[in-house]
Structure formats: structure tokens, C-alpha cells
Amino acid sequence: MRSTVPAGRPNRLFRNLNSKIALIPMILTALVVFLGGTVWTVVYSFTRSGLLPRLTFVGLDQYERLWAAPRWIISIQNLAIYGVLSLIFSLVIGFILAALMDQKIRFENTFRTIFLYPFALSFIVTGLVWQWILNPEFGVQSVVRSIGFTNFTFDPLYNSQIVIYGVLIAGLWQGTGLVMCLMLAGLRGIDEDIWKAARVDGIPMWRTYLFIVIPMMRPVFITTLVLIASGIVKVYDLVVAQTSGGPGIASEVPAKYVYDYMFQAQNLGQGFAASTMMLITVAIIVIPWAYLEFGGKKRG
Amino acid sequence: MANISALNQTAAGFDAVSDQLGSGPRGKKPRRTFSGRNIVIYGTLFVAAVYYLLPLYVMVVTSLKGMPEIRLGNIFSPPVEITFEPWVKAWASACTGLNCDGLSRGFGNSVRILLPSVVVSIIVASVSGYALANWRFKGADLFFSILIVGAFIPYQVMIYPIVIVLRELGIYGTLTGLVVVHTIFGMPILTLLFRNYFTSLPEELFKAARIDGAGFWQIYFRIMLPMSLPIFVVAIILQVTGIWNDFLFGVVFTRPDTYPMTVQLNNIVNSVQGVKEYNVNMAATLLTGAVPLFVYFVSGRLFVRGIAAGAVKG
């Protein structure tokens, strides 16, 4: 009945052929777009590309010009201030909110819905509504003045010294809900017995959080940190909508620099160099994390 | 000696207990609703809630006021005279550059971008995730790692090469081009989402189906798909909000007459020409935010699950 001849070993490439065909889009995306595109941009950042990409290498010229440009320096400064503060505040606020939400409170769902809804909104919407609220003629400043504090000044969007803090307020409003959710998921993932043990041992709640729970949540913190940080580097729409980089160039950010030089100033080389700098920044954040997260596991 | 004294103590304790029987604390420990602890917890949460709700409130009230009232009053006061004119204007006649047909054009564009992008990106990513989870072959994980690492690369780094490729293919500035871009950049998170989900399904199910003789597509359509409704809903939520809220790709990959709603909104509000009509601006902002907000409020827990799944497991 059955053949006694062993089945020929099919060519490895054609085994489960369908699964390989199905992965072609992913492989193309990974190799051509992500890897290829990145390498292409990095290579062209060493050229004298202007209106069109040209392969005339000029060494580090583009980078020298970049770091000599006041607008780039301001962009980097803004990114640093925005980044550090946004990290600290969103982690602290997010964790506190999550810890409060974790106290078996009533209306938990209502509160969560309220804290998280801004995350569903785009940065454009976020930027525009905070532009309106921070409008000195009609917004918070005028309201506070109208109730008697006539010297009250709060016009971050029109003051180049503090404009980035105005953007920060909007950014925190949009993003802390997400951090809260991640933290809450982390808190819920902690063994109930830890809390029971701490209670039986008579350890006050704040100490339990500080010395037991937070150290246990290290992975959640790190993941959140990396997520926020790599998001911060990309910050673009928020600034475009809220301040358009102004007043003057006081609230410029690197991502906007890239876009403006690539698509408006038609100075591609600058755009490529600036985007490569962004790439390096992200790499500095992500690589140590990836090393800790995945490199360590393989050996363990 | 020690044993005896311990015994005595136990006995004494026993007596004390029996003395208290019937009179001591009993049943549920009474709790006050307004304990200091509760005031701190609910107080803080309430203040935070006000901060988060305020902008939504300001948007709504501003959009319902007339301009004269805005100039006189403060932004937090409810409208004295409710008018829907700003909404009508924002939708039908606000100007961006030379076009004065309001946000309705951007809305239409966004819908036409959204539907195919969501469908295509989810189909491609779910099949990839399934192949990665169940049909591992040598090298597949390498590509997947590149994909995930790629998710962290700023879009700005990859945008220009994509522009060139799309231009060469003749689809730069077209709807097809934008769908391709959304599919590409949705790939890492969605593939991860689906891969993790399919991996979490019992592997034995897949094995049983293989023994039953089902092939790649048969297992996908007849075994996996019927079990994956929740994750598809999560993916749809993720993509609908993500693509609707996109600004960068809209600006780069579309032309002014095919701008999505976010780009058009920004152009309306931040245009330097003409008198600023804050009420129209806020109505336009609300209109643009309405779609993701609707998705968010309707989907509730699934939305949370989506971002948590996408983020924490990443």
C-alpha cells in the first residue's frame, strides 16, 4: 500500500513555503526600509546634498555646520530640558496616580478613563488646545488677572525663556495617562502576598512602596522610561501645533529641524545630518536597555 | 520549667478570651467614609481629574460661544448664549489657503486614508505575527529583531529614502503610497502584538491542527482567526487612533488637496492670515479629536489592553 521509499528531503528553502511568502512584507520592511533607509540616510549625511541627494562626499562638513547653527543648538537644549523634565514628571505623576488608583478605590474606571483620554488625542489637538488655554489675552493669565491679581504673568508661549515649559505642560497632559496605565499594570502584577506580608510585619505603606514595590517594578520602570524617552526624541507635531517653533526659534526641536531642512529649505544634507544625530540619541537610550533586557537573558 | 510557664500563659490567655466573649469587638470593623486616608486619596485624584478634564471643557465651551463673548469673558465660563455656528463654519467653510470648504474635506481624506490603511496593515501584520509565532524558521527571528529595533528609529531618519522609493514607484503623494507607509510603520507594533498573542495560544492546538493535516492558511483561517477576535479589536483600535492622529506622514506623503484632517486642522488654526476665530478653531479641534475620542470611550478596557500589550511586552 504505502511506498517504502523514504520521502525525499525537500529543499530547505521551500519547506513551509507559505510561511516564508507570508513573511516577505516583514522582511522587506525590516531590511529595505528600516535597515536600508537608515543606512542610506546616514551615508548621505556625509554628502553635499542640497535640493537633491548627491553622492559628493564632504566628510563631516554637514555636522560642523549643524553644530554651528544656533537653531540646532537651541533645538538640542530644548530637547534636553523637555526630555529630562518630561521623564521625571511623567514617571513621578504616573506612579503616584497609579499608586492612588491601586488603593481599591471606587470609581476606578471613571478616573482611569479621565486620565487616559488625552492619550487618544493627537499631538496636534493637544498642542492647539493648550495654545488656547495658555493664550495670555484670553487664557489662564487673563482669568487670574480678572479676579484681582493684576500683576500675574503666565504667558509661556510668548516668552522665549520659558516657552518650552509651556510645551511640557501640554506634553505631560497628553502622556501621563499612559504612564499611569503602565505603572498600574506593573503594580497589579505584584504578588498580593507581598502586601499581606508587609501588613503582617507592620511596615507602613509608603515604606512598602519605596523599598519593596518600586524595586520590584524595575523592569516596568525601565520599559516605560525607554518608551517615553524614545517618544520624546521624536517630538514634532506638538511643537508644530502649539508654537510653530516660536516665538522666533525659541521652541524649536530636532525633529522639526529635520523636516524643515528636508522639505522646506531644500537643504537635504542638513536634514540627513540632523536626523542622524537623532538616531544616535535614540541609540544611546535604547542600546544599553536592549543589552540589559535581552543580552543578559541569553546568558542566564 | 519553661514549658510549664508557657502552659500557664496559654491558660491565662484562654481565660481572658473567654471573659471577653460576647462583649468585645465583633463582626466587621467599622470604617469611616471620611477618614484622613480617603480624603487624601480622593482629593488628589479629584484635583488630577480636574487638570485632565479642563482642556476638554475649555474646548467645548469655547466652541459654543460667539467671538464677542470670547473677547469679553474668560475661557472657563460657560457660554451665555449657545451658538453652533462655529461648528458649522469649522466643518463647512473654514479656510486653508485657497480652499474654503472647511474640515469636511480633511475628514473625507482621513477616512479614505484610514480604512485601507487599517485593513491592509492589520492583515499583513497578523499574518506575519502568525508566521513568526507558529512557523519559526532559521533567520525569521533576526528579521523580527531588526523590525523591533527599527520601531525605535526616529521616522525622520527613514522618511526621505521612502519618498524616493515611492516616487520611483510612481505612488508618491497618492493614497496608495500613504497606505504603504502606514502599513510599514504599523508593522513593528502590530506584528509584535499578534506574535505575542498567537504565542500565548496553546501550542498544542497548532500541533493538533498539523496532525489533522491542516496547512499554513487553513490553520490561520480556521483555527487561529476565530480565536483572535479580541486581539484584532485591539489592533483596530490601535491603528484607527494612530493613523487618524498622524501628522508627519500626512504632511510628507500627501498633497494639499489630499491632506488628512490633522494637517488641515493645523493649517486652519495656525494660518497667519485673517482674524483669529478661536471658537471656530476649538470646534475644528474637537471635530478632529472626535473620532479617536469616540473610539476610546466606546472601547474602554480594550484600548487600555492594547496600549499595555503593545508597550509592556515590548
Next chain:
Amino acid sequence: MANSVSIRDLSLSFGAVTVLKDLNLDIRDGEFLVLLGSSGCGKSTLLNCIAGLLEPTDGQIFIKDKNVTWEEPKDRGIGMVFQSYALYPQMTVEKNLSFGLQVAKMPKLEIDKRVARAAEILQIGPLLKRRPAALSGGQRQRVAIGRALVRDVDVFLFDEPLSNLDAKLRSELRVEIKRLHQQLKNTMIYVTHDQIEALTLADRIAIMKSGVIQQLDDPMVIYNRPRNLFVAGFIGSPSMNFLRGEIANANDRLVFRTQGVDFSLAGYQTSETLVPGRKVVLGVRPEHIAVDGDVQGGERHEAVVDIEEPMGADNLLWLKHAGHTLAVRTGGARRYAPGTRLTLGFDMSLASLFDAETEDRI
């Protein structure tokens, strides 16, 4: 008898980790073979290789004398039952049973016939229209067996099929699987970590450790004459008592000597010549040590009761004897207070001696 499944020099490694090593195994037609071992020993891996769900690194697999090493699972003439049942949750029981046949494009009439037969054998007829979620664990496992049954295959593979069930159901289904085997007379390969399942079901047991079969034998042989220390310790609960010592000469008789106490080796059967001075391990099962009145003459030993564990049918005593702790199983009728002095008798014809170095049976 012909071989139903033959495995030749099978090896499997994942990167640097070797799971199976040059494994050879012949399973006779109609045999019930149990692969027994603790988790990670490679037993499930071996089963998955036979099923074609894992590709071996090297070696060959024959089913019904046909080399199936490179065949797809569906073409191997096997059916498989999984620990988690692996029923397709969105299909009714009937659909679950018929899915594989539909995929194979079998005529509807034949499908119906086979499903009806399987349902009758397993008594799941009334459940056919239900979904898996509406079934109890035992019913689910029956459906899972039915799915293998309808395929009308030569070889049944079971991957810890009873491990997800509670103790009572497990013993019920164990009997049913045995009855099924007696009725169908198919070859069955059954993976488990439960020694009771192995001892009760198997025609032969293959005990595995680190990807190597330690002993392949009739259950009673494995129980009474374990080939090495690992097998001896693995089978039996509580575990066999092990005493480390050496062969010695006392008054011209060979004895096993430990901590200054001698055990006569008079009744021990071995083909090897025992040389005094050889380091060995003596293994005695708890039920092979006689207590007090049950001691049948011969050598007597003294011991003191340390802990008593009454188990109803029998009584497990943990005794102190010459610096060792010994487990002894006695009848359930008599109770022993801690500290009681006892007389013990060892039946050397049922004991095992192992070389202390190689750990192999002498």
C-alpha cells in the same frame, strides 16, 4: 512480531543543548509503550519527533517500516492526544472530530461513519453538538482521544493526557485508556511523569533521563530489577532505601558492610563475582523489609521508630538504623509510637546492589 515504530540513532539539539542523544527504540505492533521521566528528560521531545512536529538533527524514524523522517505529521499515520486537550474552542465536538477528515477531503458519508463510531466507542454521542467550553475535563479528554480515533491510524501518541485532570478522574480515565487499548489493539506511545500511570498501563516502560533511555523493560522488571541507581530511585513511592557501603568478608561469607553493620548477601542473585572491598550501594524497597513478627528467620537487625505516617491501607515508618534513615512499609493495622524498638529482616533476593562508581546494577 513486526515493529510498528522504530527509531534509529535519533539525535536532537537546540543550539548547544542536546535534548536527545543517539536514541534507538523499537516498538512492537500493538504494544503499549510508556515513556517515563521527569520534566526535561526529553520524553515529550521524542514523542514530538515521532509525530513530526519537531525535526530531529540526526537519525531516522520508521512507522510501519516506512521511513517517515521527512514526512509531514498528517502523512505518518499517527493520531495524537495532548495534555491540554487542544480542542479547537470555536468548533463543536463533532467539528473537532471531523476537521482533520475534512481537510483531507474525505467524502461526507465516510466522515459521518467514523465520527459516529468514535462517539460510540468513547460514549460521547450526546455531546456532539456542544462546544469544548461546555464540557468537563474528562469529557474534553475523551473528545481529544476521539479526534485521534477517527483518523483510523496505526499509532496513537499520548502526551501526558491525564496530567490536567484531578486525581479521581485520572484513575477513571486511566482504566478507560487501558480498555481502549485492549479493544483497538493499536500501537500506543504514552508520555507521562506519573509512575503509577506507567506501571498500570504499560506493556513496556522506557525510563528516560537527559535524552537517554535508561531502561526499557516490562514494568515488573523495572520495579524489581532496576538497571541502575537512577531507575531504582525514580520508580517507587516512597523511594527505595539506599545504603552506601562496601562488600566485605565476614567469617568467610560475603556481606554488605555499612557503618560497621553487616548484611548477609546470601540470597542476592548476580552474574558478577563480588569482590570484597568494592564500594557499592544497597537498595531495598520499603515493602521488602520485614518488621517484628513478619521476620522470617535469617539475619535480624535492630531499629528505632523515628516518625510514623499512617496511610490507611498501610503504615509508613521512618526508622533509625545504624546511622541511616530507613523507610519501611508495614500493614495498616498496627500502630508504632516514636521511640519503639523494632526487629527488622531484609530480603536480599528482592534487594539491588549498585556499583558506587558506575551506579549500574551488579
